[in-house]
Amino acid sequence: MNTLIFRTVAPFLTALLVLFSIFILLRGHNEPGGGFTGGLIAVSALAVFGIANGIAAVRKALWFHPMAISAFGLFIACxxxxxxxxxxxxxxxxxxxxPVILGVEIPLSTVxxxxxxxxxxxxxxITSIALALETEEEV
Structure with missing residues (x-):
């Protein structure tokens, strides 16, 4: 499924899914959502981008190695x-x-x-697993 329409729409769909995943993350414990659900939506966004443009584009779009992102997340959670x-x-x-930032009180928590x-x-x-499964073996 590598059509011109899909390749054109994929970056916009990816950006929309990433924004939605951040919304779900910030929605957190008070309503359905949180880190796990938001993370799965973000991985889905990267999967759409990867299907449209290839895994090389996904690796280029990520600034850090996926396992480094995972390790940093585990550190933050600890x-x-x-x-x-x-x-x-x-x-x-x-x-x-x-804290009051620009005159607005913003509640921040360890949660x-x-x-x-x-x-x-x-x-x-999950991005690391997906990229590992999609790597093409050189013959």
Missing amino acids: VAGLVSILFAVPFMTGLWVY MLFDTGVYLTVVGA
């Missing part, structure tokens, strides 16, 4: 859990801060940090 230990509360307890870590871990791991 940090989110360890922050609670620093404040002498049970492990993985959600902690909140409310969001954990979801972001899960998101990056899912994107990195």
